[in-house]
Amino acid sequence: MSPLFSSSVFHEEVPILIVGGGPSGLLLAYLLAQLNVRSVIIERYPTRLAAPKAHALSPRSLELCRQAGLDVNEIRKIGSPRGDAYWVNFITSLAGKQVGRLPYERMDKEVLNDTPTMIHNIPQPAFEELVADKLAKSDLVEIRKNHSFVSLEQGDGFVVTTIKDRGAQKEYKIRSRHVVACDGAKSAVRKFLGVTCEGEETCETMMTIHFNADLKPVIKDRVGMLHWVMDPVVSGFIIGYDLSGNQVLICNFDPEKHPVDSWNEEHCRSVIDASIGMKTPYDVLSYRPWILSRKVARSYRVDQVFLAGDAAHSFPPTGGLGLNSGLGDVHNLAYKLAAVHQGWGGDKLLDTYQSERRQIALVNSSQSVKNGKQIFSLLKALGTTDPDVEVCRQNLYHNIQDADAMIEINKGIEGQREHFDNLGLHIGYVYGDKKIPTNVSHFQSSCVPGARLPHAWIKVSREKLQLPAIDNSYVHELSEDEVCKKQFSTLDLCGLDTFTLIVDETRAPHFKGIIEGAIQELPREVAGVLPMKLIVHGVDFALQAGPEAQKWTELMNLKKQAILVCPDQHILACLPCNSGTVQLLKSLEGHLGW
Ligand SMILES: Cc1cc2nc3c(=O)[nH]c(=O)nc-3n(C[C@H](O)[C@H](O)[C@H](O)COP(=O)(O)OP(=O)(O)OC[C@H]3O[C@@H](n4cnc5c(N)ncnc54)[C@H](O)[C@@H]3O)c2cc1C
Numbered sequence: 001m002s003p004l005f006s007s008s009v010f011h012e013e014v015p016i017l018i019v020g021g022g023p024s025g026l027l028l029a030y031l032l033a034q035l036n037v038r039s040v041i042i043e044r045y046p047t048r049l050a051a052p053k054a055h056a057l058s059p060r061s062l063e064l065c066r067q068a069g070l071d072v073n074e075i076r077k078i079g080s081p082r083g084d085a086y087w088v089n090f091i092t093s094l095a096g097k098q099v100g101r102l103p104y105e106r107m108d109k110e111v112l113n114d115t116p117t118m119i120h121n122i123p124q125p126a127f128e129e130l131v132a133d134k135l136a137k138s139d140l141v142e143i144r145k146n147h148s149f150v151s152l153e154q155g156d157g158f159v160v161t162t163i164k165d166r167g168a169q170k171e172y173k174i175r176s177r178h179v180v181a182c183d184g185a186k187s188a189v190r191k192f193l194g195v196t197c198e199g200e201e202t203c204e205t206m207m208t209i210h211f212n213a214d215l216k217p218v219i220k221d222r223v224g225m226l227h228w229v230m231d232p233v234v235s236g237f238i239i240g241y242d243l244s245g246n247q248v249l250i251c252n253f254d255p256e257k258h259p260v261d262s263w264n265e266e267h268c269r270s271v272i273d274a275s276i277g278m279k280t281p282y283d284v285l286s287y288r289p290w291i292l293s294r295k296v297a298r299s300y301r302v303d304q305v306f307l308a309g310d311a312a313h314s315f316p317p318t319g320g321l322g323l324n325s326g327l328g329d330v331h332n333l334a335y336k337l338a339a340v341h342q343g344w345g346g347d348k349l350l351d352t353y354q355s356e357r358r359q360i361a362l363v364n365s366s367q368s369v370k371n372g373k374q375i376f377s378l379l380k381a382l383g384t385t386d387p388d389v390e391v392c393r394q395n396l397y398h399n400i401q402d403a404d405a406m407i408e409i410n411k412g413i414e415g416q417r418e419h420f421d422n423l424g425l426h427i428g429y430v431y432g433d434k435k436i437p438t439n440v441s442h443f444q445s446s447c448v449p450g451a452r453l454p455h456a457w458i459k460v461s462r463e464k465l466q467l468p469a470i471d472n473s474y475v476h477e478l479s480e481d482e483v484c485k486k487q488f489s490t491l492d493l494c495g496l497d498t499f500t501l502i503v504d505e506t507r508a509p510h511f512k513g514i515i516e517g518a519i520q521e522l523p524r525e526v527a528g529v530l531p532m533k534l535i536v537h538g539v540d541f542a543l544q545a546g547p548e549a550q551k552w553t554e555l556m557n558l559k560k561q562a563i564l565v566c567p568d569q570h571i572l573a574c575l576p577c578n579s580g581t582v583q584l585l586k587s588l589e590g591h592l593g594w
C-alpha cells in the first residue's frame with residue numbers, strides 16, 4: 001500500500017475508476033489504455049440491454065476513433081450501409097405513401113472535403129461490443145459486470161469508492177486517484193455528489209416502443225435511416241437500425257387522451273400497426289414513456305470526480321448528438337487525465353475539461369430540443385388536429401393529394417433540414433467560443449485556438465503514420481483515382497499521445513530550435529515526459545492537389561505561423577513565425593497548468 005493511500009480502508013487501488021460501461025465508459029477506458037493508463041470499469045448490469053438506442057456515429061466520433069486506433073474501415077462494415085441510410089423518409093405509414101424525403105446528415109461525397117470520415121450508422125450495442133472486444137485484449141483495463149456504484153469519499157487527492165458486487169451481494173472499496181462517472185442520464189454518482197442540472201422540460205410526452213419485425217418486405221426499396229410517420233395515431237418515427245429485425249418507434253402522444261398509465265401492449269400494437277400500415281407479425285419488446293427535456297450538469301468536476309456522457313448531459317435523440325457528445329467528452333478528458341497521471345500536466349489542466357466541454361453540451365442539448373419540438377409540431381399540424389382520428393386521416397390523405405396543401409407540407413418538411421444536417425455541431429465547435437450557431441448545418445473550418453485542426457487529404461509515408469489507409473471505396477461516386485487520394489488526413493498527423501507543432505519546411509529549423517529551447521526551460525519533472533512532435537509540411541507530408549489544398553494552405557498560413565495542436569486534435573495556439581521559446585512555453589504552461 002503506498003503511503004499516499006494508507007490513511008483509509010480499502011481493498012484495492014487503481015489509477016482511474018470508471019463507473020458505467022456504456023459507450024462513454026468503454027471508450028474512455030480504451031483511450032486511457034492507449035495512453036498507458038490503467039483503469040477499472042464497474043458496470044451495473046451483467047449483460048448489455050437489448051434496446052438499441054443510438055444509431056449515428058458522427059464524423060467527429062469516427063475521427064477520434066481512428067486517432068485512437070479503432071479502424072473506421074472495420075466500424076463501417078458493421079451497421080447500415082451508406083445507401084440504406086442515406087434518406088429520411090416522410091410517409092403516411094411504412095406501407096403507405098411517401099410525402100417527401102430529405103438527406104440524412106451529410107453523406108454526399110463533398111463532405112469528404114471537410115472530414116475524412118463521414119457519418120456512419122451502427123446500432124449502439126454493436127459499437128459497444130466492438131470497443132469491449134478490444135478492451136478484452138488489454139492488460140490495462142478490467143471490466144466488472146454486475147458491480148454497482150454505492151457511494152464515495154474524497155480524500156486529499158484520492159477517492160475511495162464503495163461498490164456492490166451484485167452477484168455475491170458484497171460491498172468492497174476501491175481507492176483511485178480519479179473517478180469518472182459514465183453512468184448515464186440517471187447517474188447515481190451525480191446524485192450522490194449533489195450536482196444539480198440546468199435545463200427544462202417541454203410539454204411533449206413521448207413513448208419509445210422497442211419491437212421486432214421484418215419490415216424489409218414492407219418498405220421495399222424505400223430504404224432510409226429514419227421514417228417519420230404522419231398517420232395521426234403515430235406522430236412519430238421509426239429508426240431503421242436493422243429493418244429485418246430490431247426496431248424502435250418513438251412517438252409523441254397526448255397524455256390527456258392516453259394517460260401514461262393507460263398504455264399497455266395492446267395500445268402499443270395499435271400505434272405500431274398504424275406506423276406499418278399493413279399486417280405483419282412482430283413482438284413488442286418494451287415500451288417506456290419520457291418527456292422531451294434537456295439536462296446539463298452545473299458542474300462536470302467535483303474534486304477528483306468527473307462526469308461524462310449522459311451523466312453530464314442528457315437530451316432527446318432528435319439530432320443524434322447524445323452519444324457523440326459523450327464520446328467527445330471522454331476524448332477530451334482522457335489525455336488530460338493521462339497528462340496528470342504521467343506528470344506532464346498539472347491539476348489545473350483538468351479544469352479545462354468543464355470549460356471546454358460543457359458549452360458543447362449546452363448548444364447540443366438546446367438544438368436537440370429545438371429539433372424535437374419542430375418536427376413533432378409539423379407532424380401534428382399536417383391536417384391532423386381534429387379529435388376524431390378518422391377525420392384526421394381523411395384530412396391527411398386529402399391534403400397530400402392537394403397541390404396547394406402540398407406546397408405548405410413541402411415547406412414544412414424543408415423546414416426540418418437543419419434537424420437532419422448537424423455538420424456544424426459535429427465538427428465545427430471551437431473550445432472557448434460561446435457563440436450559438438445560427439445554422440447548425442453550416443460548417444466552415446477555421447484555424448483558431450480551440451478549433452479542430454482543419455482536415456485536408458495528404459500524401460504521407462505509411463511507415464510514418466502507422467495508421468491504416470481510409471478506404472473510401474464505399475462512396476461509389478468517387479473515381480478510383482479519387483479513392484486513392486483520399487486515404488490520409490491532416491488529422492492523422494496529430495497523435496493522441498502528443499502535442500504536435502505543424503510548421504512549414506522553411507520555418508522548420510527555427511521551430512526545432514524553439515522546441516529544444518523550451519525543453520531546457522521546462523520544470524525538470526515535466527521536461528523528460530512532455531510529449532511533443534514537430535511535423536514539417538513539405539517534408540513529413542504534402543497536400544493532395546486540388547482546390548481544398550489551396551483552402552487549407554490559406555487557412556493554416558504556415559509561411560507566417562506554426563500551429564500547435566493538443567492531443568485531442570484541437571488547436572492550442574497559432575504561433576507567429578518570429579515566436580521564441582517564451583511564446584511556446586507560455587501556451588503550453590497556460591494549458592497544462594504546471
Ligand atoms: C432511441 C434512442 C436513439 C438515440 N440515437 C442517438 C444517435 O443516433 N446518436 C447519438 O449520439 N445519441 C443517440 N442517443 C443517445 C445515446 O443513446 C446516449 O447518449 C448514450 O447511450 C450515452 O452513453 P453513456 O455511456 O454516456 O451512457 P449510457 O449509455 O446510459 O451508459 C451508462 C452505463 O452505466 C451503467 N450504470 C448505471 N448506473 C450505474 C451504477 N450505479 N453503477 C455502475 N454502472 C451503472 C448502465 O448500466 C449503463 O451501462 C439515442 C438514445 C435513444 C434512447
